[in-house]
Amino acid sequence: MGKNPMKKKVTKWIKKGKDPRSAHWQAALEATLKLFAPDLEPGRLIPMGPLEDEDILVFEKALAAVDLSPNVSAAFIPPLLAGKLTPPDTVEELHRISKGAPSYQILISRPGEELRILAAEISEHATRPGVDLFQSGALLGNYDFDNQSDCLDSLRKIIRSHMWKTGKWTREEHMVYTLNWFEKVRAFNSATVVVENDFSFFHTPTLIKSTKMDAMFTLMTEDLLKRGKDKDDPFGQILSSMGRAGGEKPEPPLLGQIIEDGMLGQLNLLKSLDLVSFSDFTNAQSEQFKRGFAETVRYLEGNLLS
Numbered sequence: 001m002g003k004n005p006m007k008k009k010v011t012k013w014i015k016k017g018k019d020p021r022s023a024h025w026q027a028a029l030e031a032t033l034k035l036f037a038p039d040l041e042p043g044r045l046i047p048m049g050p051l052e053d054e055d056i057l058v059f060e061k062a063l064a065a066v067d068l069s070p071n072v073s074a075a076f077i078p079p080l081l082a083g084k085l086t087p088p089d090t091v092e093e094l095h096r097i098s099k100g101a102p103s104y105q106i107l108i109s110r111p112g113e114e115l116r117i118l119a120a121e122i123s124e125h126a127t128r129p130g131v132d133l134f135q136s137g138a139l140l141g142n143y144d145f146d147n148q149s150d151c152l153d154s155l156r157k158i159i160r161s162h163m164w165k166t167g168k169w170t171r172e173e174h175m176v177y178t179l180n181w182f183e184k185v186r187a188f189n190s191a192t193v194v195v196e197n198d199f200s201f202f203h204t205p206t207l208i209k210s211t212k213m214d215a216m217f218t219l220m221t222e223d224l225l226k227r228g229k230d231k232d233d234p235f236g237q238i239l240s241s242m243g244r245a246g247g248e249k250p251e252p253p254l255l256g257q258i259i260e261d262g263m264l265g266q267l268n269l270l271k272s273l274d275l276v277s278f279s280d281f282t283n284a285q286s287e288q289f290k291r292g293f294a295e296t297v298r299y300l301e302g303n304l305l306s
Contacts, residue, residue, distance in 0.1 A: 013137025
């Protein structure tokens with residue numbers, strides 16, 4: 001057996017003159033993220049372990065505040081697990097919450113030549129809610145706040161400045177980012193979910209060489225394709241029960257009706273949140289909309305159960 005790779009890293013960092021305390025702590029955070037890795041999905045904040053009712057409230061606040069580029073992984077850690085993840089006593093500046101108080105942590109990692117890690121304590125019981133950033137065994141910097149809401153309000157900017165993918169994004173990354181945003185819009189039934197307009201193809205259709213109308217149908221199509229595969233989503237459940245019931249593909253009229261219902265749900269959401277101003281459509285746009293709607297239904301009929 002070779003030497004523990006984390007130990008190797010720590011030794012290398014310390015040899016390069018990094019503070020042994022921050023080097024060991026970053027290694028512990030990396031090891032924790034490695035443990036969570038099978039459950040993480042880049043670009044989304046994923047809760048670790050089961051959440052109690054009060055945990056869900058904190059998770060929802062965090063979910064609304066955290067905006068991630070599609071390459072970073074993020075874990076929301078409730079008190080049950082966060083209580084075990086405490087910095088060594090020797091690192092006074094990393095202690096943000098008194099022992100025994102319920103700790104809520106967010107860990108985010110950005111891949112690259114050197115992994116960068118953001119560790120946030122967002123508990124309302126924290127004596128010093130805030131964020132610590134680590135890379136190459138060093139504490140890059142930290143942000144301290146007076147309370148939970150100030151901390152959450154600033155989280156978007158901190159993540160955007162320090163954890164986002166730099167350089168050009170692929171079409172696929174713009175797709176994933178926009179779909180993750182739309183999923184949160186649906187979950188919260190709110191248009192105020194944070195989003196960087198310059199990276200969302202719905203807000204900036206030119207990112208995928210598209211127009212506003214086509215970008216809307218692209219969003220609707222990709223959203224339903226994704227939800228169709230998700231056994232926890234009501235839309236996915238309807239499709240999978242249809243598949244199971246007959247063993248065959250359902251009759252097109254029935255599948256078409258289910259798809260149309262799904263699309264009308266999306267359109268009602270876009271309309272009620274003023275994300276699309278349908279009343280401003282010209283006659284030409286209304287015709288274009290009807291064609292786009294029919295084409296999308298046909299496309300989904302052919303691709304949803306394939």
